[in-house]
Amino acid sequence: xxxxxxxxxxxxxxxxxxxxxxxxxxxxxxxxxxxxxxxxxxxxxxxxxxxxxxxxxxxxxxxxxxxxxxxxxxxxxxxxxxxxxxxxxxxxxxxxxxxxxxxxxxxxxxxxxxxxxxxxxxxxxxxxxxxxxxxxxxxxxxxxxxxxxxxxxxxxxxxxxxxxxxxxxxxxxxxxxxxxxxxxxxxxxxxxxxxxxxxxxxxxxxxxxxxxxxxxxxxxxxxxxxxxxxxxxxxxxxxxxxxxxxxxxxxxxxxxxxxxxxxxxxxxxxxxxxxxxxxxxxx
Numbered sequence: 001x002x003x004x005x006x007x008x009x010x011x012x013x014x015x016x017x018x019x020x021x022x023x024x025x026x027x028x029x030x031x032x033x034x035x036x037x038x039x040x041x042x043x044x045x046x047x048x049x050x051x052x053x054x055x056x057x058x059x060x061x062x063x064x065x066x067x068x069x070x071x072x073x074x075x076x077x078x079x080x081x082x083x084x085x086x087x088x089x090x091x092x093x094x095x096x097x098x099x100x101x102x103x104x105x106x107x108x109x110x111x112x113x114x115x116x117x118x119x120x121x122x123x124x125x126x127x128x129x130x131x132x133x134x135x136x137x138x139x140x141x142x143x144x145x146x147x148x149x150x151x152x153x154x155x156x157x158x159x160x161x162x163x164x165x166x167x168x169x170x171x172x173x174x175x176x177x178x179x180x181x182x183x184x185x186x187x188x189x190x191x192x193x194x195x196x197x198x199x200x201x202x203x204x205x206x207x208x209x210x211x212x213x214x215x216x217x218x219x220x221x222x223x224x225x226x227x228x229x230x231x232x233x234x235x236x237x238x239x240x241x242x243x244x245x246x247x248x249x250x251x252x253x254x255x256x257x258x259x260x261x262x263x264x265x266x267x268x269x270x271x272x273x274x275x276x277x278x279x280x281x282x283x
Contacts, residue, residue: 001103001199003089004029007072007221008037012045014052024048029070070197073099074220079269081262088266090204096216096238098204098273104169105266106177107202110185112136112160137161137251143184144254151255153267155248155274158210158282162202162248166267167258172200204273206245206283213241245283247274 007029014022026048028041073091076098081087089101100107113132137154140161144152151167163184170177172194181191194200208215216238217230250271259267271277 001086001089001101002070002197003073003075003091003101003199004031004037004070005075006030006032006034006037008034008041010038010041010045012049014045014049016052022052027072029072071193072220079265087262088269089199092220093203094215094219096208096234097206100202100204100266100270100273101197101199102202102266103199104171105200105263106163106165106170106172106181107200107270108163108181108184108186109157109159109190109202110136110140110161110163111187140184141252141254147180147183149255151253151258153253154251155276156251156282157248158207161251164202164267164270166263167256167260169260169262170200172198202270202274203247204270206242206247208238208241210283211241211245213238242283244280246276246278246280247283248276249279249282250276 007027009025009027012024012026014024016022024045026041026045028037028039028044030036030040071091071093073093075089075091077090078086079088079090081103085103087103088105091099091101093099140154140163144163148165150165153164153166155162155164170180178191178195181194182188190201214234216234218227222228222231
């Protein structure tokens, strides 16, 4: 998995045309140490400078877009597999939620259209017509059955559905995996991120604004003591705000229902952290 432990930011001013200049903070990353992250940052700053001199419009750069590079997230926990390799990493994302990153356990979220409740006429006349949510679930179920003979678990999320493959390992970079995720409607930006980070992702805790809380102050790495104190206060309040909420709810299994020995601990962690078996509002 390409989830760097070390991050280092360097400030630089890049001269541009017509006397303009870009003030930048460029981040570098490394899994080996802080020095490696600093070297990466300096290399990236030099690269940006050269490209701007050659006429590149930095204001239109996609370099910082979601899915174009590893995400700058704090590592909270690592889970080892039977072979001693890291099977999963729990991180905290930019808006404070805990994220489960997995090396070979496939997770994929599929969003619903903005309006997913029963139609107005159906509610008015008490008709039992199939609503958008039921139709989307049926398409997801059929898509999984067409694409694979494997075992999957489907969860309801606040925005749609989540799929967890339980019977075998998947390579997040393989054509097979990308085709499966595409066929069930996974967001293309998420697919790119899976390739870049060489892992799958599933949010474990609520988005703060969905449980009446604000986003955290600052961003990882918070090296200033005042920033750390502010974040600690935020985290205490966020954990409290999450208590009456769940992140997803288990809906059904698709396929034979097998659960691989390597996947069972990750499934247990996911279902416990998301409170998937508890009847709570989703956030």
